[in-house]
Amino acid sequence: MAATRPDHAATQLLITFLYYKDLPRAIRFYEDVLGFTLAIDQGWSKIYHVTGSGHVGLVDESRGSHRAHPVKPVQICFRxxxxxxxxxxxxxxxVDALRPPRSSEELKIRAFVFNDPEGYQIEIQSALD
Known part of the structure; x- marks a missing residue:
């Protein structure tokens, strides 16, 4: 008998979690600089609404499932x-490591990148018309 996969229409949120040594500093950045609204406060984990059901979670690395690492092989992109x-x-x-916007006809975007306070790269992009 084959298992029945639940319908994704019932998925409530998409949350990408990032792990920080200095959670208060990350909180100030995502609230004050990027302007995100705290959606769920779990104490040592703060979940911010970005758009629709998309969220970013900031986690105190001393309490979370993972530890902060100097190599950040994750990029958060906001269109x-x-x-x-x-x-x-x-x-x-x-902001740290800000690079000028560039257009890519291949990807049909105009984008730039910078780093958050602990080195996660953030890309801001717009669609090319």
Missing amino acids: VADVDAWYAYLAEIG
Whole structure:
């Protein structure tokens, strides 16, 4: 007898968890710089609403399932309406490792990257029309 996979329509949230040595610093960045709203406060884990059912979770590495590591093989990407407005804002406040926007006809995007306080790379992109 074959197992019946549950329907994804019943999935409530998508959460990507990132692990931090300094959780309060990460919280300030995601709230104050990126403007995300805290959706679920689990104490040592903070889950922020990004868009629709998409969320990012910030976890105190001393309590979570994983530990923070200096190599961050994860990139968080946010698709926005105006990539250049986001670039101007982030350049003005001086985020870490900010690179200028570039357009890719192959991918049909305009995008730039920067790092969060512990080195996770964030990409901001817009679709090319």
